[in-house]
Amino acid sequence: MSTSPSYELIYFNVPGLGEASRIILNLAGAKWKETNPEWPAFKPSTPFERLPVLIERSGGTEDFVLSESEVIERYLARKYGFISSDDPKLAAKQEQVRAQFSDARALATEVFHHKNETHRQRLEDQIKLIVRKHEELLEKNGSNGHYFGDKLTYPDIVAYVIINSLRIYKFDVHVNEENAPRLNKLYKLVEKAIAEVAAKKQ
């Protein structure tokens, strides 16, 4: 009989590119721990000299090691039912919503982390476009605080993470309650789900 796997997430002690995976693991009730390694000393111990890295240990079989934050997220999201596993079109739609945030996230890193001001306007335009399109998507799904159906799926989690980063960067006016009411409803539902899981652990 195989034991259920345990996970180790190796990343820096920041939300960043690890946060969505952390949330998925927590909401799924998976057995997992986090390692914040010395960097760059730890580089040679990683497959591609980058973080995050996910290690899956299944007792008896070889460890499974995975890199690339979005690939890690998707692997965990599929495993724990946050993405459709039997409908390629639905899965693609869910991944599409998630992918929308990737460009904005990369631009935000440029502007706020690398202090590259030339992209600030483009970032603002992109966020406004995402908000407009996603408020529409959420409305089409019944304004119930979910992108798909009536439960929390992978893109919900990523939207929550991105809104949090925009708040940290103090660049969140376009995603506030007034400009993005349905996204804020989604945000509160994800926040509630995370709080409920955290409360159970205590």
Next chain:
Amino acid sequence: MSSFELIYFPLPGRGESIRNILKYANANWEETNPDWPSAKSQTPFGKLPVLVETNSRGEKFTLTETRVIERYLATIFNLYPRNATPQTIATIDQYRDQYSDVFDLFVFVNYAKETNKQQAFDDAARNLVQKHEEILRKNGSNGHYFGGSITYVDISAYSLIHALKQAGFGKEFSEDKAPELNKLLKTVQSKL
């Protein structure tokens, strides 16, 4: 049987991998190069590429985001290994995603003219080549990333490297710096 429409600019860029996957899969497909940016409002999210699939009943399925499109086509055209486990699927997606940072930096330097990113591009490309040469060697130096036949990452890698070389950014992918990758390029080319 479905027919496909790829909407993109008339250049390799982020559309080439999708073109080549459709070609390799012998799909019924055509390409549209719209007026840009006037066609923006007609796209779901103001960005290209866009894929429109029309099934035999005339129902349309529209998809955006390059890698989401690639993975969707790989799923329906069996371009993942046969009976692939979730771990194998993730491993292959991982190899594919590695190209994104390099490509994004190329776009910064080549299109946004941010020459201060040239060094970052060179370093990222060199690092990618070093790691991927190893992966290809470990797989048996047979011109494939996984197993003995083409998976979608072979086609994507071929397409992205082709785009870089065509734009004059292929220095780190030369025959002597990247023999295994060049073997992959020839292998994929011969099958398209």
